[in-house]
Amino acid sequence: MPTTFRPCSPDQAFLFPPSPRDWLPDGHLAFFILDAVAALDLQAFYAPYEGDGRRNAPFDPQMMLRVLLYGYVTGTVSSRRIAQKLQEDVAYRVLAAGNFPAHRTIAEFRQRHLADFEALFVQVVQIAREAGVITLGTVAVDGSKVKANASKRKAMSYGRMRDEEPRLRAQIAALLATAEATDAAEDATHGADISGDELPAELQRRETRLAAIVKAKAAIEARQAAKDREAGRTPDDGRKSRGPTPYKRDFGVPADTDQENFTDPDSRIMKMSGGFDQGYNGQVVVDADSQLIVATRLTNVAADQGTLVPLVDRVHEILQTAPGTTLADAGFRDETTFVELERRKIPAYVSLGREGKAVVAPSPEAAATGRMAAALATEEGRARYRRRKAIVEPVFGWLKHVMGFRRFSVRGLTKVTGEWSLVCLAVNLKRSHRLQLAIGPR
Numbered sequence: 001m002p003t004t005f006r007p008c009s010p011d012q013a014f015l016f017p018p019s020p021r022d023w024l025p026d027g028h029l030a031f032f033i034l035d036a037v038a039a040l041d042l043q044a045f046y047a048p049y050e051g052d053g054r055r056n057a058p059f060d061p062q063m064m065l066r067v068l069l070y071g072y073v074t075g076t077v078s079s080r081r082i083a084q085k086l087q088e089d090v091a092y093r094v095l096a097a098g099n100f101p102a103h104r105t106i107a108e109f110r111q112r113h114l115a116d117f118e119a120l121f122v123q124v125v126q127i128a129r130e131a132g133v134i135t136l137g138t139v140a141v142d143g144s145k146v147k148a149n150a151s152k153r154k155a156m157s158y159g160r161m162r163d164e165e166p167r168l169r170a171q172i173a174a175l176l177a178t179a180e181a182t183d184a185a186e187d188a189t190h191g192a193d194i195s196g197d198e199l200p201a202e203l204q205r206r207e208t209r210l211a212a213i214v215k216a217k218a219a220i221e222a223r224q225a226a227k228d229r230e231a232g233r234t235p236d237d238g239r240k241s242r243g244p245t246p247y248k249r250d251f252g253v254p255a256d257t258d259q260e261n262f263t264d265p266d267s268r269i270m271k272m273s274g275g276f277d278q279g280y281n282g283q284v285v286v287d288a289d290s291q292l293i294v295a296t297r298l299t300n301v302a303a304d305q306g307t308l309v310p311l312v313d314r315v316h317e318i319l320q321t322a323p324g325t326t327l328a329d330a331g332f333r334d335e336t337t338f339v340e341l342e343r344r345k346i347p348a349y350v351s352l353g354r355e356g357k358a359v360v361a362p363s364p365e366a367a368a369t370g371r372m373a374a375a376l377a378t379e380e381g382r383a384r385y386r387r388r389k390a391i392v393e394p395v396f397g398w399l400k401h402v403m404g405f406r407r408f409s410v411r412g413l414t415k416v417t418g419e420w421s422l423v424c425l426a427v428n429l430k431r432s433h434r435l436q437l438a439i440g441p442r
Helices: 029-040 042-050 062-071 079-088 090-096 103-112 116-131 158-190 201-230 308-319 333-342 367-377 379-402 413-439
Strands: 138-147 155-157 259-261 266-271 275-287 291-300 325-328 346-350
Touching: 029 062, 029 090, 029 413, 042 062, 062 079, 062 090, 062 103, 062 413, 079 090, 079 103, 079 116, 103 116, 103 413, 116 158, 116 201, 116 266, 116 291, 138 259, 138 266, 138 379, 155 266, 275 308, 275 379, 275 413, 291 308, 291 413, 308 325, 325 379, 333 367, 346 367, 346 379, 367 379, 379 413
Parallel strands: 138 325, 325 346
Antiparallel strands: 138 275, 155 259, 266 275, 275 291
């Protein structure tokens, strides 16, 4: 008896138009994104279009936001890949509702609204708090380095800039002298009224490189001068210090190893899992019960020291409540931080040493650090601190390994901060979808 197969006819037409809702199973992430975006205040996204009288109807910002968020949540951040998905992926087709914005349109939408993503992140956190998902009983804080949209090979140290600048100036002067001699010879042969060619490409290239080096060198010097002023130095001090040892360098003179990147000057060389690279330091505060990110911060400083209190302030600013207990690793240890947390009566357990390494006993002058060491030495303190890794590190695992976000797609601290808010918003939406599936409909 011959086998009867299920019908399969690619050319079969539908008698009635199908509903896009039938294309995906119930509870699909795309439906969650649809509902979540519809619940948000998107006035900032619609405001640029009000009363502009444009003749060509633009794409609906709500649709564009749905598509962009779904891309980030599922690990597709390239505008070209998103545009391709709109043609091929059923979930994208449902979210776009028959629209097919080009990749340039998607990229421009993201660029235009980078400053607005933080407000959306705050809205989602506040909604989760009102729903009782976020409790703030315990939060864990951590930072992770993310690669910048720039290569470390496009960076140059201050010492090399100092050597390269006079060398380029000498080469440009020699090329100019050669060009002038050539012009004089051609004038003698053809006459002074005959126009010559433009500057030689070799001369243009060196002049462009020199201008970039001069600009980067000035930026490093300005940054060093600001640091020196913060340390109490003045240009008139010379190398005299308040202590017995004089300063190793003059005011505003950077170390030879200080670097500036020509592609993204705001990025910095940071140590990452694969070695040193251009990057930024993305920090998050994660609620223990929900594992939702409740506050974010992005900086181009590799060290986390001194940033714990600003992160706690950000939690209070968003949710009008301070966290019950704060957990952080040794990167956030700082006597001033501990004193401030004690003053605010915020329980905190911050490691005083890296895992697997011996902890140096705090000095008698660092009384708050001593009290932190005593708290961590108790059974309760050890038990509380052990929770930190299980609370915050999975969030970075979702962000980097599940969603695949390992490099920023924009440049400059301001724009990168906006994309960091967008990424953390996507993480929260992905986690909220999972929580919804776990707890069922409310």
